[in-house]
Amino acid sequence: MHRNRTLIRGDNYIEMQHLSDASVDLIATDPPFNSKRDYFVPFRDDQGREPDTLVKAFTDTWTWGDAAAEAYDALLMEVGGQVGDTMEGLRKFLKETPMMAYLVMMGIRIVEMHRILKDTGSLYLHCDPTASHYLKIMLDAVFGTKHFRNEIIWHYQMGTAPKTAFGRKHDTIFFYNKSDKSKFTRQSKPVVNPARYKFTDEDGRKYDVNGVGKRYYLDEGQTCDDVWTYVQEKQYQQLNPQAKEKTGYPTQKPVELYKRIIAASSNEGDLVLDPFCGCGTTLMAAESLNRHWIGIDLTYLAIGAVNQQFDRMFPQHRDSVTIAGTPENAAQALALAQTDHQGFEEWCITHVLHFKSNAKKVADGGIDGTFRFPIGKVKGKQEYGRVVAQVKGGSYTLGHIRDFRTAMQNDGADLGVFVVTSPPSSGMRTEASRAGIYRHPFLNMEAPALQIYEIQDYFEGNLPTLPFGERSLL
Ligand SMILES: C[S@@+](CC[C@H](N)C(=O)[O-])C[C@H]1O[C@@H](n2cnc3c(N)ncnc32)[C@H](O)[C@@H]1O
Secondary structure, three states, X not given: OOOXXXXXEOOHHHHHHOOOOOOEEEEEEOOOOOOXXXXXXXXXXXXXXXXXXXXXXXXXXXXXXXXXXXXXHHHHHHHOHHHHHHHHHXXXXXXXXXXXXHXXXXXXXXXXXXXXXXXXXXXXXEXXXXXXXXXXXXXXXXXXXXXXXXXXXXXXXXXXXXXXXXXXXXXXXXXXXXXXXXXXXXXXXXXXXXXXXXXXXXOOOEEEXXXXXXXXXXXXXXXXXXXXXXXXXXXXXXXXXXXXXXXXXXXXXXXXXXXXXXXXXXXXXXXXXXXXXXXXXXXXXXXXXXXXXXXXEOXXXXXXXXXHHHHHHOHHHOOOOEEEOOOOOHHHHHHHHHHOHHHHHHHHHHHHOOOEEOOOOOOOOOOOEEEEEEEEEEOOEEEEEEEEEEEOOOOOOHHHHHHHHHHHHHHOOOEEEEEEOOOXXXXXXXXXXXXXXXXXXXXXXXXXXXXXXXXXXXXXXXXXXXXXXXXXXX
């Protein structure tokens, strides 16, 4: 049995294996496109102007290595049939290139998606012309050409035009059914220019006259075809003001785009899955149409962003999201620290402390996360104090504490949190106490400026002593 409103932090290939055969009604997903780029989340400066920090959200660069070779073998040996033949053919042509690595990574996941879909289910796979031609061949192999329904062109206006080619202004969304029993409800789009319908008949219905005869303006709009233009996107934006929807997560898609998909291929109460959920566009669309949903993403940053976005868009259901795949007790936290250093750091910074993660492109100077808090106005301008954090998932020494104190000084931070997995020695405590005591200018609050925080304390409900402030992920 699935649990509605579940977010899973993990690799979707592994996580989808935990879902039963034929258990999902609709998969609507937007995986990385093999764009050969890293995607960053810009943090604005204090006045919300230029980005001053870039936090890596996810990488979309692929190389052929052991993981790709293993996935390729699995597609040939375990899946075999048409899928194996297709992969073999693609490899002959593409060789062991980054594109082939990307395709085998997608191939093993598309096979899983097909397995977990119900017979009445459908898949919508969002991609772009970088790899869409190869992905369609793979989708044909897994779902069968007779279950291909549409290649939807989503035409948008953003971006610049190249000098040597026409502007590249569309994404492709492939729509496949699991079987001939799949659900579909026709969708309508608003009429682009209702002013054209200038006549009104005796029943009060508006119409236009063209060469063939009367053309009625339908209140519900025109039936959607497979080209979804930016005109509609503008209308989407009018329906959903950007301010409410925009999270700053790179590659975020409009909720209305996914609402159309979900309305067309599922019913109320159905289960919608997005295994590459990013900041949760599919999930927000599913919630607003009373569908159940599960989202999976590899990064804590994305999972945190979905959780925040959900609370913002559906405050009436605040705190009803279940987050799986994150440590639930001290033993799991320690295991994460041992097996996935970066994941542990990201979890401590974004989930435990609710600081901004500092996974910068350039060297971070020993600071993994930051947080600021208001300390009053000077000449009408808000001033902020600053807290920095460093996470040490393994063993640490007195020298590490000293270096962190220096990093705090270099940064101009008022407070520092040094997150550890084992208790400090008395010498380390003394070293930390050399940073002194921080006193807030107007709150009745004082605390050691450098706090060594054992992650075990988190599971006992204790957090470092810090002033109130702006904690957010994005
Ligand atoms: C193009 S973005 C999705 C954006 C999303 N549609 C939105 O509107 O926010 C792709 C996402 O897939 C995630 N991802 C990449 N590989 C993954 C994997 N193996 N398992 C789960 N998530 C993965 C990335 O972290 C990224 O958030």
